[in-house]
Amino acid sequence: MRPALRRLFLSAVTTDSEASPDVSGWHTRCLHCRTRLHVGPGGEPLGAASLEHVVPRAWFGKRAAAALTARVGDAPDDARNLAIACTRCNHDKGKGPDARGPQDSRAHEVVEALLSKRLARWRDAPSDDRDGID
Structure with missing residues (x-):
């Protein structure tokens, strides 16, 4: 896995108040279905953990999504726009709301x-230790 992707995983998990660190990594829950997920101490996804761009990357720069993208600093990889999700939920979102686009009212909701x-x-x-694991 690329180091840049591991950094994004760590950015998502270290800013998630439901994530808790231990020597084996981080434990959290899927943003969608609340399934338990695990991210390794170096940011590698373990099991069904995947990186979720809450506001889809493709929506950035589109007028219909301007209010949403502004909430995450107009940057798709801003930590506020990153979450840990199970692969099933992340894939389903990609086939549904993400694909329909921000002009679709239900997808926007x-x-x-x-x-x-x-x-x-x-x-x-x-601030003193980016991965937060002792």
Whole structure:
């Protein structure tokens, strides 16, 4: 796995208030279905963990998604837009709301609700140790 992708996983998990670190990595729950997920200490996904762009990358730069993208600093890889999800939920979102685009009112509602859920789980990442694991 590329180091840049591992950094994105760590960015998502260290800013998730439901994620807890231990010597084996991070334990959290899927943003969608709440399935237990595990991310290794170096940011590698273990089991069914996948990286979720809450507001889809393809929606950035589209007028219909401007209000959503502004909430994450207009950057798809901003930590506020990253979450850990199980591969099943992430894949289903990609086939459904993500694919329909921000002009579809139901897709917009789904992504807006997920973004609100992600922001409610927000915590500042540890400043002295980016991975936060002792």
